[in-house]
Amino acid sequence: MNDSDLLKAATLPLLNWYAENKREMPWRLNPDPYRVWISEIMLQQTRIEAVLPYYERFLRELPDVVSLAQVSDDKLMKLWEGLGYYSRARNLKKAAGQIFSRYGGKLPERAEELRTLAGIGDYTAGAISSIAYGQPEPAVDGNVLRVVTRLLACGDDIAKEKTKKSVADALRAVYPSGKDASALTQAWMELGETVCLPNGAPKCFACPLVGICRARLAGRAEDYPVKSPKKQRRIEEKTILLLSCGERFAIRKREERGLLAGTWEFPSVDGYPTEKELCDRLNAVGVEAQSLAHCGESAHIFTHVEWRMRWVSVVCLQKSEGFLWKTAEEIAHGYAVPSAFRYYKRCVAALAQSAKN
Ligand code: SF4
Secondary structure, three states: OOHHHHHHHHHHHHHHHHHHOOOHHHHHHHHHHHHHHHHHHOOOOHHHHHHHHEEEEEEEEHOOOOHHHHHHHHHHHHHHOOOOOOOOHHHHHHHHHHHHHHHHHOOOOOHHHHOOOOOOHHHHHHHHHHHOOOOOOOOOOOOHHHHHHHOOOOOOOOOHHHHHHHHHHHHOOOOOHHHHHHHHHHHHHHHHHOOOOOOOOOHHHHHHHHHHHHHOOOHHHOOOEEEEOOOOOEEEEEEEEEEEEEEEEEEEEOOOOOOOOOOOOOOOOOOOHHHHHHHHHHHHOOEEEEEEEEEEEEEEEOEEEEEEEEEEEEEOOOOOOEEEEEEEEHHHHHHOOHHHHHHHHHHHHHHHHHHHO
């Protein structure tokens, strides 16, 4: 059997398996294009369990393209707080504006049109087009690449774009349309998420493709997929400053571009300066410190960089300019502070405790 016949032969067992085994997900109850779009963007680089509490709340607050296009940046960031990769949220809003102006507020059906919208690449375009509209378009993410390369015993490097493209082309050539397209896209994803697992541990005994999977038949399922190693992440050391004055803490807004753009942060300096160096640097920007104390360390991993953070509590003599001074409660409820800075809550709790003692 050639590759194309093998992919075709996988369709029916996959559809049958999916009908029996699919997990209930909120975005599967009513797969309208807006809901599918929001779910697919949220699920990029984020686990399903982490997305669930965000999804319904987001749809309650922003139920359609118009409300998303008109939402304030601060509210949007707050709704996204903790999900990470904040550019996804900003692109959602930008794309909502594009959908409104170009398509009268309705997401287009065809993948080529969807791909022209902010934040929508091949994968998301294929997912919306097939799941919501039944178009014969595959959606190839890491899960699908893994299953397909195992099924075909394909040794091409899945880290390369051309492998992703050739897998998408091969699937598209044998894709059904209508309800089957919608179910098939989800079936490939579901199989990768629940059965054909990564890191050498596929549950072939539970797989509907076990009888035709070349890698499995050759006893080599764990040799696939082939993936070239990623570049090592850059390590950045930072000292995060919890400047306080009475019950208030200093926060500031990050730049509108780049990592964590538009979210709120605690001031920081690069590296781990000594106490004396830190005092000098604070003085230079008009912050008069009454006392400094270390209050722990945390780390946060982004795609290409890892932050290793030392937290220092700085009790200030006065509220210096250039920051917003807010209570911990106001920060928690009114400002989108990304999880990279979530450690502040522990520091604040520790400070409150030591003030009591
Ligand atoms: Fe993956 Fe095993 Fe199924 Fe092949 S038989 S697709 S390796 S789970």
